Amino acid sequence: MPLINVRDSSMLEMKSRLAQKSMAISTRYPVMIIGGAEDKTNGCEILRAFFESAGGSSANIGIIPSASREPTIVGDRYYQIFTGMGAAQVQILDIRFRTECEEPRWQDVLKGCTGVFITGGDQLRLRDLLCDTPIVDSIKTRLQSSELVIAGTSAGAAIMGEDMIAGGSSGESPNQALVDLTNGLGFVPELLVDQHFHNRNRMARLLSAIAAHPNRLGVGIDEDTCIALGGDGTFQVLGKGTITIVDPGSLTHTNHPVTGEDSPLSLHNLRVHVLKKGDCYDYKKRAVLQYHS
Amino acid sequence: MPLINVRDSSMLEMKSRLAQKSMAISTRYPVMIIGGAEDKTNGCEILRAFFESAGGSSANIGIIPSASREPTIVGDRYYQIFTGMGAAQVQILDIRFRTECEEPRWQDVLKGCTGVFITGGDQLRLRDLLCDTPIVDSIKTRLQSSELVIAGTSAGAAIMGEDMIAGGSSGESPNQALVDLTNGLGFVPELLVDQHFHNRNRMARLLSAIAAHPNRLGVGIDEDTCIALGGDGTFQVLGKGTITIVDPGSLTHTNHPVTGEDSPLSLHNLRVHVLKKGDCYDYKKRAVLQYHS
Numbered sequence: 001m002p003l004i005n006v007r008d009s010s011m012l013e014m015k016s017r018l019a020q021k022s023m024a025i026s027t028r029y030p031v032m033i034i035g036g037a038e039d040k041t042n043g044c045e046i047l048r049a050f051f052e053s054a055g056g057s058s059a060n061i062g063i064i065p066s067a068s069r070e071p072t073i074v075g076d077r078y079y080q081i082f083t084g085m086g087a088a089q090v091q092i093l094d095i096r097f098r099t100e101c102e103e104p105r106w107q108d109v110l111k112g113c114t115g116v117f118i119t120g121g122d123q124l125r126l127r128d129l130l131c132d133t134p135i136v137d138s139i140k141t142r143l144q145s146s147e148l149v150i151a152g153t154s155a156g157a158a159i160m161g162e163d164m165i166a167g168g169s170s171g172e173s174p175n176q177a178l179v180d181l182t183n184g185l186g187f188v189p190e191l192l193v194d195q196h197f198h199n200r201n202r203m204a205r206l207l208s209a210i211a212a213h214p215n216r217l218g219v220g221i222d223e224d225t226c227i228a229l230g231g232d233g234t235f236q237v238l239g240k241g242t243i244t245i246v247d248p249g250s251l252t253h254t255n256h257p258v259t260g261e262d263s264p265l266s267l268h269n270l271r272v273h274v275l276k277k278g279d280c281y282d283y284k285k286r287a288v289l290q291y292h293s
Numbered sequence: 294m295p296l297i298n299v300r301d302s303s304m305l306e307m308k309s310r311l312a313q314k315s316m317a318i319s320t321r322y323p324v325m326i327i328g329g330a331e332d333k334t335n336g337c338e339i340l341r342a343f344f345e346s347a348g349g350s351s352a353n354i355g356i357i358p359s360a361s362r363e364p365t366i367v368g369d370r371y372y373q374i375f376t377g378m379g380a381a382q383v384q385i386l387d388i389r390f391r392t393e394c395e396e397p398r399w400q401d402v403l404k405g406c407t408g409v410f411i412t413g414g415d416q417l418r419l420r421d422l423l424c425d426t427p428i429v430d431s432i433k434t435r436l437q438s439s440e441l442v443i444a445g446t447s448a449g450a451a452i453m454g455e456d457m458i459a460g461g462s463s464g465e466s467p468n469q470a471l472v473d474l475t476n477g478l479g480f481v482p483e484l485l486v487d488q489h490f491h492n493r494n495r496m497a498r499l500l501s502a503i504a505a506h507p508n509r510l511g512v513g514i515d516e517d518t519c520i521a522l523g524g525d526g527t528f529q530v531l532g533k534g535t536i537t538i539v540d541p542g543s544l545t546h547t548n549h550p551v552t553g554e555d556s557p558l559s560l561h562n563l564r565v566h567v568l569k570k571g572d573c574y575d576y577k578k579r580a581v582l583q584y585h586s
Contacts, residue, residue, distance in 0.1 A: 173491045173515045173534035174567055198466045201494030207567055222466045222557075241466035242557045246565075252581070255569070264515075264535045264569040268581045272539075272565040274467055274500055276548070276557040288545070288561045 028053045029228035035195040035221030036154030050151040051085045054115025059087040062113040066095045067121025067155035101133035120154030162189035168205040177261040179208045192216035199223045211256035211265045218246030233284030237275045247271040322346045322521035328488040328514030329447030343444040344378045347408025352380040355406040359388045360414025360448035394426035413447030455482035461498040470554040472501045485509035492516045504549035504558045511539030526577030540564040
């Protein structure tokens with residue numbers, strides 16, 4: 001009965017693929033983008049998911065605290081957390097000057113890492129220190145070949161895209177002057193990330209950013225919430241808040257750029273999703289995949 | 294040449310319709326919904342448009358200051374403005390108790406009015422005083438038969454829909470507890486209005502309100518900005534800020550209502566528009582009509 005054999009084997013193959021996919025979804029996320037203020041004392045859902053993605057008890061985690069003005073304190077905080085979870089090794093890449101990025105010692109540390117965690121602070125500082133350096137190149141190469149996973153929180157989340165929100169304000173109609181834009185480190189080029197999102201009322205600023213970059217996908221990430229990328233163009237939501245997707249894929253009009261910097265912006269036909277824990281989204285196809293209520 | 298005559302006459306008819314439409318758009322708005330803090334000292338663009346809609350120098354304007362705890366001061370402010378513009382008559386309907394709504398004196402005032410202006414204050418106070426009273430019935434009837442126009446600002450804007458945002462907060466992920474909902478006065482039943490919109494960072498609250506009422510159209514109106522309804526299911530934007538439309542017409546999922554009141558809400562596939570002065574929108578067909586950049 002060759003036909004049945006073929007079907008059996010293809011079903012087994014399918015089951016095995018599903019098992020792999022489900023394992024990939026539930027335990028290993030190549031990239032995690034965290035909205036800041038993630039739980040560090042209770043269940044640590046998000047940090048634990050990163051720890052597991054990096055290999056759990058075999059994890060070799062490198063912490064980059066360079067966005068912070070207190071890199072020693074911040075670095076140590078995460079060192080204690082990942083050590084406490086049982087990581088095999090945790091190292092702090094306390095890079096303070098751009099010239100350091102050329103030094104072989106950091107490359108040596110990175111070579112051993114299965115996971116890199118980028119802390120909060122000032123995203124402009126991160127960009128100035130790390131953009132177009134061998135450190136970032138090395139992380140990108142090792143990310144591509146699945147040799148490590150990365151996560152970034154707050155400023156460490158902001159730098160994930162090719163374009164980056166450097167700062168801005170709230171409490172105004174969307175306008176160009178509401179947001180400062182620059183380049184990010186480009187780990188996930190197509191995303192334009194904003195963090196502490198609804199907590200700091202950043203919808204007008206993300207809308208203003210998307211008006212300037214309608215080729216990107218706007219992703220507003222609340223505190224203690226993250227998008228966990230599966231490496232196949234999809235992500236799922238972890239944590240206690242929401243993810244707000246601003247998709248300008250069907251935009252029919254924007255008046256950006258306007259002459260007066262604080263003139264109100266218009267944006268016609270955006271698609272917006274509010275996602276919560278368990279929701280999955282395909283950012284290549286720009287579609288919500290499933291949900292758990 | 295009958296054919297040419299027919300074409301000529303139909304072209305003339307079309308021209309005349311366009312002229313009428315353009316006149317209707319530019320000078321008479323049956324309903325104006327203003328996001329609060331409209332300019333009262335400079336060009337007074339929005340208030341002047343209301344004054345013109347009500348008949349200009351022949352206007353007989355009734356001011357309802359009842360949302361305010363200082364109805365005398367607020368009423369007098371608008372009295373001075375519309376008198377200063379040259380209205381034929383301005384009267385203040387200083388209704389302080391619900392029982393007053395039965396009194397013939399207010400009906401007599403309303404009968405003469407060509408325009409009614411509802412001021413800011415507390416929208417719950419307006420609802421408690423006016424909902425299901427002969428005052429509101431009378432305004433609706435006269436609005437329907439084009440005998441008067443109405444405008445409301447801030448609290449006076451909030452009460453326009455059948456459903457109303459009574460209050461709420463910001464700085465949180467969208468959730469049920471973020472917004473207090475009740476019934477409005479229902480002058481434009483299908484709209485769910487929020488005001489002082491980006492100025493007070495109300496996107497999360499409007500999203501939360503729309504999750505509860507996905508049969509409505511969410512309209513966030515910034516300060517010194519208004520939607521001026523044409524009476525044909527369309528409106529245009531006046532003023533200096535933006536209008537944010539949250540259209541759940543293609544919503545594929547929401548988890549509302551959730552068990553935990555402060556659990557995050559999800560909303561999949563909203564259509565969102567940011568409109569500015571000159572933009573037109575058809576809220577029956579739910580489509581942006583045109584724009585002026």
